[in-house]
Amino acid sequence: MSNGDAQGIDVSHYQGTVSWLEVRQAGIEFAFAKATDGLTWTDPQFAVNWQQMKAAGVLRGAYHFFEPTDDAAGQAQFFLQTVQLAAGDLPPALDVETAASSATALWEGVETWLQTVAAATGVQPFLYLDPTFAEENQVPASLAAYPLWIADYGVAQPTLPAGWSAWTIWQNSESGVVQGIETAVDLDVLDGPIANLAALALP
Numbered sequence: 001m002s003n004g005d006a007q008g009i010d011v012s013h014y015q016g017t018v019s020w021l022e023v024r025q026a027g028i029e030f031a032f033a034k035a036t037d038g039l040t041w042t043d044p045q046f047a048v049n050w051q052q053m054k055a056a057g058v059l060r061g062a063y064h065f066f067e068p069t070d071d072a073a074g075q076a077q078f079f080l081q082t083v084q085l086a087a088g089d090l091p092p093a094l095d096v097e098t099a100a101s102s103a104t105a106l107w108e109g110v111e112t113w114l115q116t117v118a119a120a121t122g123v124q125p126f127l128y129l130d131p132t133f134a135e136e137n138q139v140p141a142s143l144a145a146y147p148l149w150i151a152d153y154g155v156a157q158p159t160l161p162a163g164w165s166a167w168t169i170w171q172n173s174e175s176g177v178v179q180g181i182e183t184a185v186d187l188d189v190l191d192g193p194i195a196n197l198a199a200l201a202l203p
Contacts, residue, residue: 006030006194009178010063010171010186013045020049020056022180029194030059032093036079038067050083059197061090063128064113068100072109076116085121089202092117093126093149096133103137114146123202126169134161147200149188167191168200 007027011018012034023031033049036042046062053060064079066072079092094113100106110127117125127143130151141163151171152158158170169188176187190197 004193006190006192006197008032008169008188008190009176009181010034010188011045011049011181013043015045015181015183015185017045018049018052019180020052020058023178024056024058026179028058028178030061030090030188030190030197032061032063032090032188034095035062035064035083036075037065038070039074039078042082046082054086059088059090059194059201061093061126063093063095063126065095066098066110066113068098068106068109072112073116076113076120079113080117080120085202087202088198090197091123091125091147091200091202092121093128095128097128097130099133099137106137107140107143111143114143121202123200128171129161131159131161139163168197 006029008030009028010032031053033046033053034043035046050060062083064075094110096110114125124146126149127146128149129139139161144163147168148164149169150158150167153173158167160167169190171186171188173187175184178185
């Protein structure tokens with residue numbers, strides 16, 4: 001991590017109403033907003049966040065919270081129907097932090113979601129993991145084809161799950177304080193300048 005690394009955040013309805021202009025003025029260059037969860041749940045703040053992130057000049061992304069007991073292809077279609085992706089938006093992200101009865105079934109579902117969304121958008125989605133969950137559930141090395149968004153707090157460098165040689169985004173705090181947000185917020189850092197992230201955006 002160097003001083004040239006771009007700073008970001010990720011939000012959901014837990015952050016309430018965000019003043020995205022203030023967030024941008026505070027030096028935040030990119031952000032992910034929670035869009036969907038499972039097959040039917042849409043984050044109530046998503047539509048407002050999605051529009052205002054772009055208006056404020058924040059490089060925007062959307063994420064889906066994966067529910068292992070729900071049909072994976074159905075979850076992917078629900079996300080794609082909910083999020084109106086445009087050129088210049090970040091690749092979607094899949095948040096995986098709920099275990100399934102079988103690790104094999106979990107990762108097969110995750111791969112189905114990632115492949116479905118990649119085929120629809122033309123970009124490789126991010127996979128959000130924390131190292132403990134990844135190890136306990138034996139994340140397959142084949143998933144390292146997807147860029148990693150790693151959650152690891154209180155460390156100088158995040159621990160990479162088996163298969164990955166690098167992280168793209170590191171969520172390094174869940175208790176950040178950012179101007180324009182009244183609650184604690186997740187802080188994210190990019191491995192490099194914002195141009196590196198913009199290069200991954202939808203064409």
